[in-house]
Amino acid sequence: MYPQTKPQTAREAGLIQCRTCAGLSHPPAVLGKHEVMRCPRCGAKLRLHEHNNSIEVTWALLIASALLYIPANTLPVMSYYSLGAGQPDTILSGVFRLLGSGQWPLALIVFAASIVVPLMKLITLTFLLISIQRKSHWRQLDRMRLYKITEHVGRWSMVDVFVIAILTGLVQFGNMARVEANSGSFSFAAVVVLTMFAAKTLDGHLIWDITRQEERDK
Amino acid sequence: MIDYSSCVACQECGQLHRYNPVAPGKTATCQRCGSVLYRNRPHMLESVLALTLAGLVLFILSNWLPLLGLRAQSIEQEFHLLGASIAFWDGGYHVLAALIVLNTIVFPLFELLALLIVLLTIRYRWEPSLAIVLFRWMRELKPWGMLEVFMLGILVAMVKLGDMATLIMGTALWSFAGLVVTMTAATSLLEPFVVWRELGRDKRVPTN
Structure with missing residues (x-):
């Protein structure tokens, strides 16, 4: 069911739309620099x-998380000590360990949440930023959907951090068996948090707004 | 200046629409991008209030009782919800420990309490200024409460530990699963459009 009205956006009507509650309001006639x-x-x-500095802030967050993505995947995230002998694991080697013990459905979940999702987020956000800056007309609806998926799926990457926390908290049997968290988990959590912030700061309306502006310029 | 009191802008793309009430059970979607504008769900506020109260009880149980236990050669380890962050804190990762406490305890609790106050404010027509602030922050912080992600984490950890030692399922595991279901149901039932309309100072129009 579609409420019918002339096609028009809040911005074209001279209104400001709140991104939190979707409420509409008139901008003040004059706004001081620090108001x-x-x-x-x-x-x-x-x-x-x-x-609107959404593009610049998103780029900054995106570059920071791309840099942190390297230590997040190369440093060990946790170590399993058994009878004094330690066995450090990176995110990827943890997936292979699950695969080796025959837990392939689980390996698939961890692989998707910890490796595919962060990488796809970096690629997708880069693509969206470039396409917005190029004022692209190309498939706005699909790009908006891509943005929504990116925004919603990001939090699931935290699952590996939680697994490490649970294992560290639970497996504490002194010399017999012990799990320790390593510095890679910090970089990994930082990637997740920064990409979540990046997805949040990117303003989805820009995918549409720029097109409208360009249409008027023609 | 145009009159915008009867207008609804799409939260996803900014498209303006005129507000037309829809029949119970129906949904109004954006004509440009198809996102949900508002829905008419009869008894939405009462259902969410019931789920919130149930969620608070389950939250207390989930934090109080042990979540998991592990037995290896007569030594038994117990694990509470807070234990996840204590483990990181003890390992020297204080920032990570803080992040996990926020994700699994502070933000979910804040969400439940904020929802309770917001819904009671609407129900009993209290002065709405506190509820407005709480509901705004609840909406902003929503993605950072990660109970369902933590639930998946528990499942992954349980399978990983399965062949290593005897795993004991704690009582809190069940209340935690219930909490995840309750909060997910509350989130999907909640209609922010109606809540904002009800909380709006100028137009306190009864809905449904």
Whole structure:
């Protein structure tokens, strides 16, 4: 069921739309440089379109997480000590260990959540940023869906951090058997958190807004 | 200046629509991108309130009782929900420990309490300023509460430990599973459009 109205966006109507509660409001006539505009309904900060720095902030977060992606995958995330002998595992070698012990469904889950998802997030966000900056007309609806998926799926990468925490908390039998967390888990969690922030700061409306602007310029 | 009080903008793409009430059980979607604009779910507020109260009880149980136990050669280890972050704290990873406490305890609890206050405010027509702040933060912090991800983590850890030692399933495991189901149900039932409309100071129109 579609409520019918002329095709028009909030921005074209001269309104500001709150990204938290979707409430509409009129921008003030004058806004000082250090004044903060707040949504009259929910109190969240509002930003004029001209002050939208979503692209720059997202790039910064994306580059930081791409750099951290390297130690996250090369450093060991946890070690299993049994009778004094340690056995460090990276994310990938942990997946192979699961595969080796015949737990392939589990190996698949961990592989998807810990390796595919963060990598796909980095690639997808880069692609979206470039396509927005090039003011691309190409398949906006699909790109918006891609953005929504990226935004929602990111948190599941935390599963490996939780597994490490549970194993470390549970397997503490002194010299007999012991699990220890390693520095790779910190880099890995940082990648997850930073890409989550990156997905959040990227403004999905830009996929559509720029097209409209370009249409008017023609 | 146009009158925008009857307008609804799509949260995903910014498209403007005129607000038309939809029949019970129906959903209004954006004509450009197809995202949900608002839904009419009868008794939405009561259902979510019931789920929130159930969630609070399950939350207390899940934190209080042991989640998992491990037995190896007459030594027994017990593991509580907080244990995950204690393990990281003891290992010297204080930031990670803090992150996990936030993800698994603080944000879910905040979400439940905020929902409770928001729903009671709407139900008993209390002064809405506190509920507005709480509901805004609840919406902002929503992706950072990760109970269902932690549930998957428990399952993965259980399979990994399966052949190593005797695993004891704690009582909290069941209440935790219940909590995940309850909160997921509350999230999918909750209709932010209606809540914001109800909390809006100027237009306190009864819905449903």
